[in-house]
Amino acid sequence: MGLDIRIPIGLMFTIFGVxxxxxxxxxxxxxxxxxxxxxxxxxxxxxxxMLVFGLFMLLLVKLAKKNTK
Amino acid sequence: xxxxxxxxxxxxxxxxxxxxxxxxxxxKHMKTAGAFLEAGRSMPAWVAGLAFISTNLGAxxxxxxxxxxxxxxxxxxxxxxxxxxxxxxxxALFMMPFYYGSKARSVPEFLKLRYDEKTRxxxxxxxxxxxxxxxxxxxxxLALLMNSVLGWDFNVSLWVSAIIVLVYTYLGGxxxxxxxxxxxxxxxVIGLLPLVILALMEVGGWSGLKEHLAxxxxxxxxxxxAYLTTWKYTGNMKGNPLGVEWFGILFGLGFVxxxxxxxxxxxxxxxxxxxxxxxxxxxxxxxxALPKMFIPFLIIVPGIAAIWLSSIHPDAxxxxxxxxxxxxxxxxxxxxxxxxxxxGLLGLGITALLASFMSGMAGNVSAFNTVWTYDxxxxxxxxxxxxxxxxxxxxxxxxxITTIAGVLLSIAAxxxxxxxxxxxxxxxxxxxxxxxxxxxxIFLGMFWKRTTGHAAFVGLLAGFFVALLHHGLTxxxxxxxxxxxxxxxxxxxxxxxxxYPVEMAQNFWTAIFAFTTAVSLTVGxxxxxxxQKSDAELTGLVYSLTPRVKxxxxxxxxxxxxxxxxxxxxxxxxSIIFW
Numbered sequence: 160m161g162l163d164i165r166i167p168i169g170l171m172f173t174i175f176g177v178x179x180x181x182x183x184x185x186x187x188x189x190x191x192x193x194x195x196x197x198x199x200x201x202x203x204x205x206x207x208x209m210l211v212f213g214l215f216m217l218l219l220v221k222l223a224k225k226n227t228k
Numbered sequence: 229x230x231x232x233x234x235x236x237x238x239x240x241x242x243x244x245x246x247x248x249x250x251x252x253x254x255x256k257h258m259k260t261a262g263a264f265l266e267a268g269r270s271m272p273a274w275v276a277g278l279a280f281i282s283t284n285l286g287a288x289x290x291x292x293x294x295x296x297x298x299x300x301x302x303x304x305x306x307x308x309x310x311x312x313x314x315x316x317x318x319x320a321l322f323m324m325p326f327y328y329g330s331k332a333r334s335v336p337e338f339l340k341l342r343y344d345e346k347t348r349x350x351x352x353x354x355x356x357x358x359x360x361x362x363x364x365x366x367x368x369x370l371a372l373l374m375n376s377v378l379g380w381d382f383n384v385s386l387w388v389s390a391i392i393v394l395v396y397t398y399l400g401g402x403x404x405x406x407x408x409x410x411x412x413x414x415x416x417v418i419g420l421l422p423l424v425i426l427a428l429m430e431v432g433g434w435s436g437l438k439e440h441l442a443x444x445x446x447x448x449x450x451x452x453x454a455y456l457t458t459w460k461y462t463g464n465m466k467g468n469p470l471g472v473e474w475f476g477i478l479f480g481l482g483f484v485x486x487x488x489x490x491x492x493x494x495x496x497x498x499x500x501x502x503x504x505x506x507x508x509x510x511x512x513x514x515x516x517a518l519p520k521m522f523i524p525f526l527i528i529v530p531g532i533a534a535i536w537l538s539s540i541h542p543d544a545x546x547x548x549x550x551x552x553x554x555x556x557x558x559x560x561x562x563x564x565x566x567x568x569x570x571x572g573l574l575g576l577g578i579t580a581l582l583a584s585f586m587s588g589m590a591g592n593v594s595a596f597n598t599v600w601t602y603d604x605x606x607x608x609x610x611x612x613x614x615x616x617x618x619x620x621x622x623x624x625x626x627x628x629i630t631t632i633a634g635v636l637l638s639i640a641a642x643x644x645x646x647x648x649x650x651x652x653x654x655x656x657x658x659x660x661x662x663x664x665x666x667x668x669x670i671f672l673g674m675f676w677k678r679t680t681g682h683a684a685f686v687g688l689l690a691g692f693f694v695a696l697l698h699h700g701l702t703x704x705x706x707x708x709x710x711x712x713x714x715x716x717x718x719x720x721x722x723x724x725x726x727x728y729p730v731e732m733a734q735n736f737w738t739a740i741f742a743f744t745t746a747v748s749l750t751v752g753x754x755x756x757x758x759x760q761k762s763d764a765e766l767t768g769l770v771y772s773l774t775p776r777v778k779x780x781x782x783x784x785x786x787x788x789x790x791x792x793x794x795x796x797x798x799x800x801x802x803s804i805i806f807w
Contacts, residue, residue, distance in 0.1 A: 162253055164275055164407045168414055171246045175239060175576065182235050182572045192570050197429055201422050202572040209418060 163223070169216030176210025230377050230566050236575025243415065243579045247396055247586070250407050254400030261623035264401035265598045266333055266502060271403075273508035275410055277515025280499040281523075282409035285416060286588020287581055288366045290527055291373075294564070295557030297531020298538075301455025302806055303470040304531075305524040309458075310482040313517055313799040315490035317792045320513040322771075323491055324500055326674050328509040329768050333501070335494040335670075336603040342673045342769045344681035344760065345607070350688060351666065352603035355494060356596055358659040360634065363592035364641020365652055369558075370585045371642065377547075377562050378578070386642055389582065393589050394635040398628060402502060402598070405590040409499075412583040413519075419580025420526055423561075426568045427533035440536040455532060458806050471730035480736025484743045488663035492670055495595040507788075514791040521798055531560050537567065589638070596634045601627045654711040657735075658696065664739040665691025665746035672750050677770045681760055683753035691746030698741045704731040 183202030186192055193200050258264045271279075296304040332338035336355065340348035371386035396404050431437045434456075442452035454461050454468055461467040462474040472480075490496060490513070500512035538545035545563045549555050565577045605626055606612065612619050645652040665688050672679045672687075700716030703724050710718050713734055717724045728734040767773050784790055 162250070162403075162407060164250075164410050167246050167250055167407075168411055171242065171411070172414070172418070174242060178235070178238065178242075179572050179576070186571070195568055196422070196426055196570050196573075197568075199426075201426070202570060205418075205422055205573055205576075212414075212418070 163220055165216045165220050169213050169220065172209045172213030173217065174213075176206050176208075176213050178206070180206030180210060182206070229379055230562075230574065230578070232378065232575060232578070233571045235572050236578065239572075239575040240579050240582070243583065244392060246411065247392065247408055248399075250411070251396030251399035251404045254404050254407070257403070258399070258401055258624070261601070261620050261627055263403070264624055264627045265594075265601060267402040267406055269502060270504050271406060271499075271502045271508070273503055273511040274515055276406065276499050276503045276508070276512045278413045278519070279406040279409035280496060280512055280516035281520045282413040282416070282587045283405075283495060283499060283591035284588075285413070285523070285584055286366055286591070287370055287373075287585035288558075288588070290416070290420075290581065290584045291369075291558045291561050293524075293527045294531040294534075294561040295559070297528035298534045298560045299531075299557050300469045301532050301535075302458050302528070303455075303462075303468055304528045305458055305802075305806065306470075306477050306481055308520060308524045308528075309799050309803055310477065311486045312490060312520060313795060314482060315486040316513040316517045316520070317795060318487065319491045319497070319500075320510050320517075321788060321792055323670075323674060324510045324513065325506065326769055326771070326774070327497060327501060328503070328506045329774070333602050334598050335492060335497055336599055338670070338769075339673075339684070340603075340607075342670075342761075342766070343679075343684045347669070347681055347685045347688065348603060349607070350685065351662075352599050352607075354659060354662050356599050356604065358656070358662070359495065359592045359596040359599075360637045360641050361652060361656050361659060363589050363596075363634075363638035365645050365656060366585060366588055367638055367642040368645040368649075368652075370582075372646075373559075373562070373581075377559075386639065389585065390589075390635050390639050393586055393593065394632065397590050397593050397597075397635075398631045401627070401631075402498070402594045405594040406499060406502060408590060409587045412587040415576075415583045416580045416587075417519075417526060419576045419583070420530075420561075422573055423530045423564050423568055423577070424526055427530045427537070427564070431533050431536060437533060437536070441532075444535060444539055455535065456806070458803060460807055465729055465733070470732065472733045472736065476733055476736045480733075480740050484664050484667075484739040485736065487671075488667040488739065488743070492663060492666045494599060495591050498595050498598065510788045511786075511791060514788060514795055517795045518798075521795070521802060527561070530564050534560050534564060538563070541567070593631060593634045593638070597627055597630045600630050600634070605630075650709065650711045657699070657711075661695035661699070661738060661742055662688075662692050664695070664743040668743050668746035669750055672747070672754075673770070675771050676751075676754075677763070677766055677772055678759065679750060679754045680757045682757040683750045686753055687746040687750030690749050691742040694745040695738050695742035698738045699734070702726045702728060702734055702737075704728045704734045707731070 179202050183200050183206050186202065187200055262268055293304060327338060330338055330341055332341055336348045336352035339351050367386060367390060370389060371382050374380040374385040375382040396408060431440055438453060438456055441455055445455050446452050450467065450469060451461060459474065462477060465471050465473040500509050503509035503512050534545065538548065538550060544567050547559050547563050548557065565574060569577050601623055606623065668691065669684045669688050673684060697716065699713050701724060703714035704712055705727055707713060712731060714724045763773055
């Protein structure tokens with residue numbers, strides 16, 4: 160049906176990853192904010208994970224394109 | 229109340245842009261009724277497989293299951309393991325070949341091909357009503373939640389979320405619903421993942437959870453590990469928090485309820501029917517089953533941790549109203565989001581909840597759409613003519629209008645649910661009673677060629693009435709409302725026949741009675757009524773009359789039986805580990 164769903168998934172999580180990681184870095188000095196997540200900067204951790212996941216999805220798309228060529 | 233910052237809203241907005249964008253991209257492919265209502269039967273197995281479980285992972289499911297985790301502990305996993313996996317394997321290996329191979333476009337249409345018009349009509353109408361009800365109730369719950377937790381206006385939340393779902397299902401039909409369900413699946417998993425990680429870190433892992441829970445659980449009068457085991461204390465219904473014994477769980481939930489739901493609910497089956505080939509359709513439920521088995525760790529385990537967390541930080545969990553007579557267990561997940569997630573991830577978590585709501589609602593709308601257009605409109609209002617092309621155009625237009633009508637009806641149902649919530653829940657319970665007899669009828673139809681249309685119709689109807697009768701004459705212990713059962717005895721001023729210890733046991737037994745009635749009547753009447761369909765007509769619909777085509781698959785891991793065995797082994801393994 161003309162859509163490789165991995166593209167939007169990959170793009171969205173790449174954007175989320177960049178946004179949340181940057182936000183995590185900028186707010187890193189704010190100890191109060193991260194008290195609730197057990198003093199761990201979860202924004203950075205989850206941000207990086209999402210970035211990796213998003214890029215991985217996009218990589219799969221790229222590999223699939225190469226194979227069909 | 230939760231406080232959101234600009235970054236949280238930004239995440240939400242980006243998500244909406246992608247959701248609508250998917251609909252927009254698919255718009256140009258929506259040229260025929262088949263493309264719009266059946267996704268052109270073109271979905272890869274993994275896409276349909278993820279959509280298959282995502283559509284079931286609606287907001288009420290997510291919230292309800294976390295709440296049940298807090299209420300019943302690990303016993304809630306019965307809804308995911310014994311209560312889903314065997315049925316999904318059965319659907320894949322034994323039923324999908326006939327659903328898909330019959331070329332039926334819906335479950336009611338399968339009933340028409342296998343039996344007759346009246347059986348299809350009965351099922352189609354009940355299904356259409358049930359879908360709108362379900363969709364309305366979940367919309368109401370979502371708007372209420374957004375209102376009480378985020379302070380958003382009730383009407384605005386209701387209309388905005390409904391319109392987003394409407395736009396993307398209107399633009400891209402079933403394909404759009406399915407693709408979005410895959411996107412939603414990932415966002416639900418990733419958005420809620422921090423909860424279980426942080427909860428387990430705080431309680432000190434599984435052993436820490438065990439240790440912390442022991443005194444609380446013992447104080448409630450159970451064995452110290454009763455909330456962290458699944459089968460261990462089911463020998464007797466008083467020994468476990470679920471209040472049901474092993475037989476009820478195994479037969480009521482694991483067989484009648486779960487097969488009734490997973491194998492016959494068109495909302496679910498439609499995802500597998502949209503697969504690109506018969507081989508893919510068979511794999512869809514199996515692929516869905518793999519992540520399904522692990523969802524309990526995502527949504528149930530945090531709920532269990534909340535039992536301890538709420539005891540040491542009662543203020544943070546005030547929203548649940550645990551000290552009142554009617555605690556709001558459904559809000560457990562909200563309390564956890566608020567308790568753990570910093571700005572940024574909080575936005576992602578709320579977006580995950582919105583996504584789960586949308587996947588549930590889009591599922592209902594797209595299933596309603598197909599059943600209305602093909603099984604009601606095309607059969608009773610405007611049948612097909614000789615002009616094939618004109619017909620297709622016509623039904624595409626009808627499908628599109630139905631999408632709008634379906635969403636508007638759901639909105640209406642949501643307002644009714646707000647005014648008469650009890651009645652809506654009651655109606656939903658009643659309509660769900662059709663599932664068990666429906667499974668009986670479809671199962672007999674697929675595996676016994678003698679089953680006749682008249683017998684199936686009577687079996688379906690009688691099973692439904694027996695369920696009503698049982699629900700009307702029994703009550704769960706401590707019930708103070710007629711909506712939970714006992715309404716017949718109440719109206720006639722007689723004693724209830726039986727008092728169940730908990731509502732769930734009553735539900736299981738309602739399903740068991742309905743199923744048994746449907747099976748015995750359908751079998752009995754099939755012997756005395758004449759088979760209207762010839763063997764040729766039944767080819768491809770009945771097991772014994774369908775030639776077995778061996779599908780050759782090169783990779784061993786792509787063979788359905790191999791996949792089914794893997795799924796089964798993992799399920800048994802999980803059940804043993806958490807015995």
